[in-house]
Amino acid sequence: MPFVSLGLSPSLSNPLAKLGYTTPTPVQLKSIPIVLSGRDLLARAQTGTGKTAAFGLPMIDRLLVRGGVPAGVRKPRGLVLVPTRELALQVHKSLATYGVPANLRVTAIFGGVSIVPQKKELQRGTDIIVATPGRLLDHMEQRTVDLSGVQILTLDEADRMLDMGFLPPLRRILKVLPRERQTLLFSATISQDVVRLSADFTRDPQRVDVSEGQVMAPTVTHRVHPVSDQRKGDLLTHVLKQAPTGQALVFCKTKHGSNRVGQYLERAGVKAAVIHGNKSQGARTKALGDFKAGRVNVLVATDIAARGLDIVQLPLVVNFDLPLVAEDYIHRAGRTGRAGLSGRAVSLVSPADRDLLRDIQRLLSSPLEHVVVEGFPTTASSNDALPEAGRRHQGGRHHGRGFTGTRSGSRPHNVRTVRTVPRVRTVRSGA
Numbered sequence: 001m002p003f004v005s006l007g008l009s010p011s012l013s014n015p016l017a018k019l020g021y022t023t024p025t026p027v028q029l030k031s032i033p034i035v036l037s038g039r040d041l042l043a044r045a046q047t048g049t050g051k052t053a054a055f056g057l058p059m060i061d062r063l064l065v066r067g068g069v070p071a072g073v074r075k076p077r078g079l080v081l082v083p084t085r086e087l088a089l090q091v092h093k094s095l096a097t098y099g100v101p102a103n104l105r106v107t108a109i110f111g112g113v114s115i116v117p118q119k120k121e122l123q124r125g126t127d128i129i130v131a132t133p134g135r136l137l138d139h140m141e142q143r144t145v146d147l148s149g150v151q152i153l154t155l156d157e158a159d160r161m162l163d164m165g166f167l168p169p170l171r172r173i174l175k176v177l178p179r180e181r182q183t184l185l186f187s188a189t190i191s192q193d194v195v196r197l198s199a200d201f202t203r204d205p206q207r208v209d210v211s212e213g214q215v216m217a218p219t220v221t222h223r224v225h226p227v228s229d230q231r232k233g234d235l236l237t238h239v240l241k242q243a244p245t246g247q248a249l250v251f252c253k254t255k256h257g258s259n260r261v262g263q264y265l266e267r268a269g270v271k272a273a274v275i276h277g278n279k280s281q282g283a284r285t286k287a288l289g290d291f292k293a294g295r296v297n298v299l300v301a302t303d304i305a306a307r308g309l310d311i312v313q314l315p316l317v318v319n320f321d322l323p324l325v326a327e328d329y330i331h332r333a334g335r336t337g338r339a340g341l342s343g344r345a346v347s348l349v350s351p352a353d354r355d356l357l358r359d360i361q362r363l364l365s366s367p368l369e370h371v372v373v374e375g376f377p378t379t380a381s382s383n384d385a386l387p388e389a390g391r392r393h394q395g396g397r398h399h400g401r402g403f404t405g406t407r408s409g410s411r412p413h414n415v416r417t418v419r420t421v422p423r424v425r426t427v428r429s430g431a
């Protein structure tokens with residue numbers, strides 16, 4: 001079905017083919033007609049599903065193509081709130097691209113950079129603001145932004161905004177917006193908190209759920225490699241060197257851990273860059289630029305820093321550490337397999353991670369494959385400490401069994417026994 005059949009104006013939908021958008025993604029298919037009708041929306045869709053266009057295109061259509069461009073200095077009529085600077089930049093870029101035919105002016109407002117150019121842009125007039133809550137509040141306090149004309153509000157990655165403690169700033173921002181407006185709420189997970197937020201901020205919203213029991217994009221294959229903590233670094237380099245392009249996003253639990261993994265990879269001869277919350281905006285932008293340009297193959301990141309990164313065709317995501325919150329597994333793995341392309345999510349799981357792994361498996365509707373890589377024991381010293389973790393050999397091949405970290409040998413729900421690909425070899429990387 002072409003975009004124009006969803007009700008989008010031809011002037012907006014025709015140029016989409018040049019971007020490679022030939023057919024709408026499921027979230028676009030369901031959301032665009034609702035947004036165009038003026039109804040509020042509560043949509044469950046993770047990153048990589050095309051959600052930016054799902055709210056961006058109909059917003060631009062309603063505000064500019066149908067609404068027209070008013071005379072005089074333009075007051076913002078659209079507001080998109082996002083949790084992180086990276087997502088602000090990414091959404092800004094997408095909206096600017098979609099909005100070219102409508103002469104859209106879109107302004108990104110986020111912290112970590114000088115406020116002065118943002119003030120100048122706001123003064124010149126803009127149609128849509130894409131903002132992180134903290135910096136938008138700064139502008140409100142300094143009276144450099146006027147939100148009284150906002151007709152459409154989008155809360156993007158609402159679950160993450162709540163996780164990051166943005167509820168109080170959101171409430172303050174919502175207070176100054178007109179009551180008569182359209183509100184769109186997008187979230188990767190619909191928790192009780194998100195439902196409450198929606199009840200407070202939206203009016204009788206239409207629900208869209210593109211996941212429908214299957215939380216992850218079907219194009220992503222998931223694999224768990226049991227390994228001892230001590231050998232994780234070696235296994236990481238092994239996995240990276242086996243990957244066809246060598247390009248990967250590697251997730252770590254902490255900023256300190258990301259630095260350590262980055263240094264480790266560099267020593268092992270893998271070009272890597274690290275991004276986390278302690279890095280300046282300039283350093284993060286450079287790391288992302290180097291990664292996209294292929295100057296570094298591996299980006300090591302914490303969850304928050306990786307949020308909103310738009311990397312098209314990322315083939316591999318590696319969880320060096322499992323996420324502490326199971327939902328973050330979905331956010332992380334959602335970085336690969338985007339827009340119908342295939343991707344792999346690989347988790348390096350030590351015995352201490354068994355509870356985290358169980359939580360993730362509960363959340364996913366499809367089973368995780370457990371594969372023991374030859375030469376990588378799941379405990380530091382002994383092969384028989386975790387007999388269920390797949391140390392059996394058969395016909396020269398290794399069979400991984402469900403890794404639970406328990407000694408019962410019983411297979412947990414959702415765990416499938418798979419054969420290790422025989423050509424997997426151990427690559428030692430000289431830690």
Ligand code: AMP
Binds near residue numbers: 023
């Ligand atoms: P998003 O979920 O908004 O971050 O989008 C994920 C990626 O999919 C981005 O790189 C978009 O440019 C791309 N994309 C969005 N919609 C489509 C579409 N209908 N066809 C092909 N690619 C798309």
